[in-house]
Amino acid sequence: MAEANISPIPNHVAVIMDGNGRWAKQRKLPRLAGHHAGTENIRNVIRCFAEYEVKYLTLFAFSTENWNRPQDEIQGLMGILEDVVDREAQELHNEGVRLIHLGRLERFSQELQRKIEYAIELTKDNTRMTLSLAADYGGRGEIVDAVKRIVSDGIPPENIDEAILSSYLYTTSLPNPDLIIRTGNEMRTSNFLLWQAAYSEYYFTATLWPDFGREDIERALIAYSQRERRFGGI
Amino acid sequence: MLSALVIIPLIFVIVWFGGPAYSLVVAAVAAVAALEFYGMMGLSWKHHLTLFGLISVLLFILVSHFEGDYAAPLLTFVVVLSLIWLVLRSSVKDAAVNWAWTVGGIIYIGWILSHFIPLRGLEAGRDWVLFTIFATFAADTAAYFVGRAWGRHPLAAAISPGKTWEGATGGFLGAIAAAAILAAILPGIPVVWHIVLLGALIGLFAQLGDLSESMLKRSAGVKDSGRLIPGHGGLLDRLDSILFTVIVVYYYVLWVVV
Numbered sequence: 001m002a003e004a005n006i007s008p009i010p011n012h013v014a015v016i017m018d019g020n021g022r023w024a025k026q027r028k029l030p031r032l033a034g035h036h037a038g039t040e041n042i043r044n045v046i047r048c049f050a051e052y053e054v055k056y057l058t059l060f061a062f063s064t065e066n067w068n069r070p071q072d073e074i075q076g077l078m079g080i081l082e083d084v085v086d087r088e089a090q091e092l093h094n095e096g097v098r099l100i101h102l103g104r105l106e107r108f109s110q111e112l113q114r115k116i117e118y119a120i121e122l123t124k125d126n127t128r129m130t131l132s133l134a135a136d137y138g139g140r141g142e143i144v145d146a147v148k149r150i151v152s153d154g155i156p157p158e159n160i161d162e163a164i165l166s167s168y169l170y171t172t173s174l175p176n177p178d179l180i181i182r183t184g185n186e187m188r189t190s191n192f193l194l195w196q197a198a199y200s201e202y203y204f205t206a207t208l209w210p211d212f213g214r215e216d217i218e219r220a221l222i223a224y225s226q227r228e229r230r231f232g233g234i
Numbered sequence: 235m236l237s238a239l240v241i242i243p244l245i246f247v248i249v250w251f252g253g254p255a256y257s258l259v260v261a262a263v264a265a266v267a268a269l270e271f272y273g274m275m276g277l278s279w280k281h282h283l284t285l286f287g288l289i290s291v292l293l294f295i296l297v298s299h300f301e302g303d304y305a306a307p308l309l310t311f312v313v314v315l316s317l318i319w320l321v322l323r324s325s326v327k328d329a330a331v332n333w334a335w336t337v338g339g340i341i342y343i344g345w346i347l348s349h350f351i352p353l354r355g356l357e358a359g360r361d362w363v364l365f366t367i368f369a370t371f372a373a374d375t376a377a378y379f380v381g382r383a384w385g386r387h388p389l390a391a392a393i394s395p396g397k398t399w400e401g402a403t404g405g406f407l408g409a410i411a412a413a414a415i416l417a418a419i420l421p422g423i424p425v426v427w428h429i430v431l432l433g434a435l436i437g438l439f440a441q442l443g444d445l446s447e448s449m450l451k452r453s454a455g456v457k458d459s460g461r462l463i464p465g466h467g468g469l470l471d472r473l474d475s476i477l478f479t480v481i482v483v484y485y486y487v488l489w490v491v492v
Contacts, residue, residue: 024276027453030332032276037455070325072281079278210455 006221010178012056013049014200016192017042019184019208026208032076037210039080043088046131048217050095056130056174058102060192064138067107081135082112089119096128102170103137132174139194142169171196179224183209183216201227249363252354261295263469264347270460270470271339274451282323283336286316291344298348305345312340346477349484356487358422365423366483369412369433370476373440376408377401394448402441409437424491432486436479443478447471 017038024034042059049057062077069077092099099120105113116133146168150160166172177193177200185206189197203220205212248259268291272284279288290312297304316337320329354363381401389397413433417423447470451459460468 023455024331027455028331028334029454030275030277030328030335032281033274033335033454034276036274036276040456072323072325072328076276076278076281079280080276083278 006052006218006225008225009052009054009221010201010224011054012058012175012177012179013054014058014060014177014180014193014197015045016060016180016182016184016190017209017212018182018186018190019212020210022184023208023210031073032080034210035073035077035080039084041210041212042084043091044213045217046092046097046129047095048214050097050129052217052221054129056132056177058132058134058174058177058193060134060137060190062103062135062137063191064103064136064141065191078109078112082109082115085112085115085119089115089122092119092131093123093126096126097123098126098130099123100130100132100173102132102134103142105136107136130174132171134192137170137192139189139191141191143195166195169195176200178229179203179220181205181220183207183212199229199231201229245367246364249354249360249367252360256354257295257299257351260347260350261292263473264291264295264343266460266469267343267347267473268339270468271343272336273460274454274456274470275335275339276454282319283332286319287336287339290316290340291347294340294344294348295351298351305348309341309345313337316340342477346481347473349480353480353484353487361420361422362483362487365413365416365420366436366480367476368416369409369436370440370479372412373405373409373437373479374444374475376411377405377441380404380408390445393445393452397441397445405441406434406437409433409440412436428490432483432490435482435486439478439482440475443475446478447474 020034020038021031022034023037024031027033046057061081066077067074089099099122101116101120105116108116116135143165146165149168150164155164171193174196176196176198179202180189180193180197180200181203182188183205185204185208187204193200201224203223205216205220207216248256265288268288269279269284272281272287273279277284279285290308293308293312294305297308316333320333324332350363353359353366356362377397378401381396381398381404384400384404385398387399388395389399389402410430410433413429413436417425417429423429447459451457458468459470
């Protein structure tokens with residue numbers, strides 16, 4: 001497929017998929033309908049980024065703070081998550097996508113944990129693209145967990161550097177995100193990839209996540225290609 | 235295509251013999267359709283509103299078996315109980331929306347599909363049910379193939395981008411032709427001039443039913459109503475035309491024929 005010639009293409013794109021609730025409210029639908037539509041959209045977005053040859057895609061599906069939402073909604077979200085992982089595992093595998101998980105698994109149901117682990121195992125040798133699902137993920141929690149493990153592994157302070165700490169994060173096998181997109185008209189990081197985003201380019205759009213499509217992706221990639229990344233240099 | 239070869243004789247046999255098997259199939263179809271409807275709203279089969287909706291839908295199918303109008307008291311019961319249910323289980327913010335969609339689903343699927351029970355119970359009901367199913371099937375199939383071959387002018391681009399006026403005309407004519415043929419084949423269908431009119435109404439309402447469901451789907455931001463048959467959309471996508479046409483046929487038989 002001849003994609004518009006955008007260069008450079010980010011190696012790793014991360015997305016904060018915000019706006020499901022507002023989308024549903026606009027249409028007088030239950031909130032969960034927004035999450036459902038948003039989840040249906042994930043498939044298109046993955047495919048689109050794969051066509052642009054983005055190698056790493058990270059999606060922020062559920063944050064450690066989301067546990068504060070109403071029970072109804074959490075149960076609904078867990079149901080949707082389970083349904084999606086179930087349905088899409090084979091599809092991802094067929095498309096050559098490797099799935100990994102960022103965050104904690106322990107707070108999910110046994111069933112959901114099993115399904116996620118199955119999908120990860122199934123796709124572990126794929127090379128076309130790495131899809132990282134950040135679910136029950138929190139940037140601060142991630143750093144705290146890393147520090148705890150560094151301490152319990154007995155690493156002497158003088159040996160601790162950025163590389164070591166990076167290796168203790170969930171994202172140890174991933175390069176840092178080049179582009180972080182947040183949909184839903186909010187401009188904050190919401191505890192996502194705090195450490196890794198040190199030099200990431202942020203792109204904010206008012207488009208709500210269920211509506212985020214090919215054109216929006218293209219706009220985001222074009223915007224990225226026009227940024228001058230200096231990493232603190234000149 | 236293969237699935238059609240299996241399903242058509244199956245439908246024929248079940249409708250032909252009627253009885254509890256027929257009722258169970260109607261109930262099962264209604265249950266799956268309800269689950270798909272609530273699934274489109276993001277409510278999984280485990281959600282308490284799905285449970286409420288599902289039970290209500292099945293109750294509508296059930297009471298349609300009894301003499302006398304139990305649908306009215308059931309509807310009253312559903313309206314009141316659904317609100318009480320939400321008072322107990324739902325968050326205030328979403329209450330109005332949740333209520334509207336729950337009750338909407340119960341009426342759209344439960345109330346409408348239940349008409350298959352009394353229709354079968356009418357005189358020559360067996361033939362009328364077969365008539366409904368196959369005339370609707372003809373309308374949809376004709377619309378699809380004519381649309382594919384000659385479709386040019388979009389019918390309702392905002393709702394259903396694939397539909398064309400050419401396809402719609404094809405469906406309309408297909409239904410009329412099917413009505414005439416089915417009247418000739420099925421003994422219970424009177425061979426009168428207004429059967430053609432019924433065919434026309436079926437042709438019209440089958441497509442309106444389809445558009446209505448597409449509209450709801452689009453509103454909910456989903457493409458298929460479900461995944462019953464992989465790659466073939468959901469059951470509701472198949473049923474949407476017949477939801478409207480069963481009503482048309484039922485009232486036609488009630489008011490015109492009988």
